Amino acid sequence: MSKVFLTALGCRLNEAELQRWAQEYQAIGYSLTPMPDDAAVMVVNTCAVTGEAARKSRQIIRKHHRKNPSAKMVVTGCYASLEEEQANELLGVDLVVPNTEKDSLVEKTQAVLELPTMPAMASEPGAPALFARNKERAFIKVQDGCRYRCTFCIVTVARGEERSRTEESIIDEVNQHVREGVQEIVIAGVHVGGYGSDIDSDLFSLVRRILKETEIPRIRFASVEPWDLPEDFFTLFENPRVMPHMHLPLQSGTDSVLRRMARRCKTEEFERLVTQAREKIPGFNVTTDIIVGFPGETDEEFERSLAYIEQIGFGHIHIFSYSPREGTKAARLANHVDKSVKKERSLRLHQLASQLKTSALQDQVGQKVSVLWEGSPKMLDNGKVRYVGHTPNYHRVCVELSGKYQLENQVTETTLVSVEDEMLIGSIDESSIATSGAVIFRQ
Numbered sequence: 001m002s003k004v005f006l007t008a009l010g011c012r013l014n015e016a017e018l019q020r021w022a023q024e025y026q027a028i029g030y031s032l033t034p035m036p037d038d039a040a041v042m043v044v045n046t047c048a049v050t051g052e053a054a055r056k057s058r059q060i061i062r063k064h065h066r067k068n069p070s071a072k073m074v075v076t077g078c079y080a081s082l083e084e085e086q087a088n089e090l091l092g093v094d095l096v097v098p099n100t101e102k103d104s105l106v107e108k109t110q111a112v113l114e115l116p117t118m119p120a121m122a123s124e125p126g127a128p129a130l131f132a133r134n135k136e137r138a139f140i141k142v143q144d145g146c147r148y149r150c151t152f153c154i155v156t157v158a159r160g161e162e163r164s165r166t167e168e169s170i171i172d173e174v175n176q177h178v179r180e181g182v183q184e185i186v187i188a189g190v191h192v193g194g195y196g197s198d199i200d201s202d203l204f205s206l207v208r209r210i211l212k213e214t215e216i217p218r219i220r221f222a223s224v225e226p227w228d229l230p231e232d233f234f235t236l237f238e239n240p241r242v243m244p245h246m247h248l249p250l251q252s253g254t255d256s257v258l259r260r261m262a263r264r265c266k267t268e269e270f271e272r273l274v275t276q277a278r279e280k281i282p283g284f285n286v287t288t289d290i291i292v293g294f295p296g297e298t299d300e301e302f303e304r305s306l307a308y309i310e311q312i313g314f315g316h317i318h319i320f321s322y323s324p325r326e327g328t329k330a331a332r333l334a335n336h337v338d339k340s341v342k343k344e345r346s347l348r349l350h351q352l353a354s355q356l357k358t359s360a361l362q363d364q365v366g367q368k369v370s371v372l373w374e375g376s377p378k379m380l381d382n383g384k385v386r387y388v389g390h391t392p393n394y395h396r397v398c399v400e401l402s403g404k405y406q407l408e409n410q411v412t413e414t415t416l417v418s419v420e421d422e423m424l425i426g427s428i429d430e431s432s433i434a435t436s437g438a439v440i441f442r443q
Contacts, residue, residue, distance in 0.1 A: 017102060050325055075097070136183050216241070373411075
């Protein structure tokens with residue numbers, strides 16, 4: 001049976017696309033492999049959000065080709081779309097699929113690479129394999145493209161205009177994941193908040209339908225632009241199946257920098273939004289993205305941004321040092337910040353982010369919450385097993401149990417007892433595990 005290796009760089013949307021292709025390859029009889037050496041076909045979903053991301057994309061393609069030169073190499077994603085000619089010339093690349101043709105990637109690989117189709121086992125009964133990269137959590141791509149043009153972003157150029165999937169197709173995909181035993185979905189896209197603008201729908205309506213027409217236990221959102229949320233959006237979180245966490249990308253804590261970025265949100269509006277969420281939803285966790293050293297960012301602007309970020313208080317911050325990307329307006333702006341200054345600002349923001357995260361975790365200590373346990377357990381020298389999972393508000397937590405229990409892909413009530421190394425330490429009453437849905441290892 002032919003094997004397919006799938007890998008992605010960059011955003012959650014790239015991960016969601018891998019998941020969909022995995023299901024499509026499996027549907028025609030191919031198996032997934034986590035090892036590139038073992039694959040007949042390798043698919044690399046590239047990134048180009050920065051020049052460094054594009055460089056890493058090329059590096060990954062070359063690396064996998066060296067490991068398995070006989071495999072067919074398919075390259076897609078933003079780097080492949082923006083630099084299609086260059087991607088085609090890379091050693092080992094057999095097929096480049098631009099973003100506009102991603103929906104037919106599996107079909108194209110079959111046609112162009114002359115892959116065999118429909119082996120006998122493809123029509124045999126049996127439950128489809130869960131996506132090997134993350135069997136507990138599925139990323140649901142609800143739309144592609146973006147109508148906005150932030151000056152630092154090349155992705156909107158690479159992805160094109162907004163295109164939403166129908167609510168029916170999304171519902172069908174979620175229900176398929178429910179049948180496979182997936183506990184949690186993440187609603188993903190390039191411009192998630194713009195979902196439905198082209199099909200007379202919206203994100204609020206979509207989530208209400210998912211709640212009504214599926215039994216998926218937990219629903220999350222990937223990155224959502226803060227200006228897209230309607231007034232009643234946070235009423236969705238009254239349903240406990242919608243997890244109390246959102247990633248709202250701020251990018252800077254200073255209005256003057258936000259204007260140069262062509263961001264559509266001001267700091268006052270962002271603060272009002274976060275305050276509203278925290279007042280309505282107990283324990284609501286806000287995470288964000290921040291770019292340091294954007295062209296023209298002065299020392300004063302950075303200090304104001306730092307103070308604002310501390311005032312808001314984020315559970316986690318993705319920090320990026322600005323790097324120019326050819327094809328964006330920001331690359332042509334004056335007064336680019338010196339590399340050493342960007343490094344120093346990044347270090348200071350990382351230190352603040354760590355403090356804010358630790359404070360957010362400390363606030364959770366003493367609570368009892370539902371944790372989804374993920375991945376493979378780690379055997380410890382003391383004979384116990386360590387599991388890692390996430391709380392509803394997306395804080396990482398670990399617990400140690402005796403080796404007779406198996407918690408993967410289970411949701412259990414867990415008491416949060418302490419914080420160590422930016423992770424919550426949990427405690428579970430082992431006598432109650434059987435009633436919470438966990439499975440006991442066979443002896």
